[in-house]
Amino acid sequence: MNMxxxxxxxxxxxxxxxxxxxxxxxxxxxxxxxxxTVVVIDDCSTDNTAEAxxxxxxxYLKHELNLGQGAALQTGVDYAYSLGAxxxxxxxxxxxxxxxxxxxxxxxxxxxxVDITLGSRFKRPEDIAQIPPSRKLILKGAILINGLFTGMWxxxxxxxxRAMNRKAMAQIKxxxxxxxxxxxxxxxIKKADLQYEEVPVKIVxxxxxxxxxxxxxxxxxxxxxxxxxxxxxx
Numbered sequence: 001m002n003m004x005x006x007x008x009x010x011x012x013x014x015x016x017x018x019x020x021x022x023x024x025x026x027x028x029x030x031x032x033x034x035x036x037t038v039v040v041i042d043d044c045s046t047d048n049t050a051e052a053x054x055x056x057x058x059x060y061l062k063h064e065l066n067l068g069q070g071a072a073l074q075t076g077v078d079y080a081y082s083l084g085a086x087x088x089x090x091x092x093x094x095x096x097x098x099x100x101x102x103x104x105x106x107x108x109x110x111x112x113x114v115d116i117t118l119g120s121r122f123k124r125p126e127d128i129a130q131i132p133p134s135r136k137l138i139l140k141g142a143i144l145i146n147g148l149f150t151g152m153w154x155x156x157x158x159x160x161x162r163a164m165n166r167k168a169m170a171q172i173k174x175x176x177x178x179x180x181x182x183x184x185x186x187x188x189i190k191k192a193d194l195q196y197e198e199v200p201v202k203i204v205x206x207x208x209x210x211x212x213x214x215x216x217x218x219x220x221x222x223x224x225x226x227x228x229x230x231x232x233x234x
Contacts, residue, residue: 006110008035010086013102014076016041016069017093021048023208028056030099031091039079040093041072069160070181074174081169088169090162096203097161105163108197115168115194118154119161119201127202135205142183150186154198158182161201168194 013036017024024040031038038058042049044066053060061075073090080088087106091097097119105117121127121139131139142157160182164172171192176184189196 006086006106009037011089011102011106012037012039012076012080012083012085012087013089013091014039014041014073014080015091015093016043016072016076017045017049018043018066018069018072019045019047019049020093021045021052023095024049024093025052025056027091027093027095028053028058032056032058034099034102036089036102037080037083037085039076041076041079043067043069043072068178068181070174070184071177073181074172077169077172077174081166085169086166088164090160092160094208095206098202098204101161101199101201102163105161105199105201108199109163109165113195114197116164116189116196117162117199118156118196119159120154120156120198121159121201121203122155123198123200124202127200130202130205132205146183146186149183150190152186152190152196154186156198159201159203161203168192 013031015027015038017040020027028038028040040053040058040060042060042062044063050060050062059079061079063072063075076090077088087109089102089105091099101119105119108114108117121131128136139157143154146157147153162185168189171194172185172188174181174184174188
């Protein structure tokens with residue numbers, strides 16, 4: 001099946017954001033220039049995020065309480081679906097993701113091969129080399145836990161660069177409001193029998209993104225939380 005031409009306005013790029021006012025405009029600029037429909041979900045930021053977006057042609061949604069990244073993403077998915085989005089891309093606010101790789105994420109979906117694509121840092125040697133050693137070790141543990149709990153044996157874990165079609169949007173209903181949504185979404189994919197594929201992506205680890213991103217300790221806390229919930233059902 002040949003790839004169809006898609007108007008980028010039908011591609012909704014949803015971006016959860018919490019206190020990213022110093023970088024959010026730079027992150028959004030190339031997305032806006034490419035003609036994507038950009039949706040920022042401000043998870044009750046206390047900085048200048050709203051002011052930084054004031055002159056940009058984006059959809060701005062704000063949580064009045066800080067609910068966590070999972071909740072912000074679900075707000076974005078529901079919003080995009082309600083407006084008739086044909087495709088959706090999840091994109092980080094801190095500049096770690098490369099907008100030029102969105103086309104690669106969308107391609108397997110647009111040709112009808114899969115419903116959802118998941119970015120992976122472990123598909124190409126040059127991308128693996130960019131991962132800090134401590135993060136790489138934690139990610140390997142998360143990959144194992146994800147596989148045991150969800151039955152999906154992927155090459156990467158906690159990678160927020162994803163794309164999906166409308167069918168997948170309708171099935172993705174995350175209840176994990178915070179970072180554990182990264183594993184929950186895999187369970188939802190499995191439960192709904194959605195077709196999926198991993199796509200190589202490069203994550204840019206700047207000093208800023210490493211400072212703002214989840215720490216290794218937080219990653220361990222996520223794994224403990226998932227373990228307790230799956231073993232004890234709490």
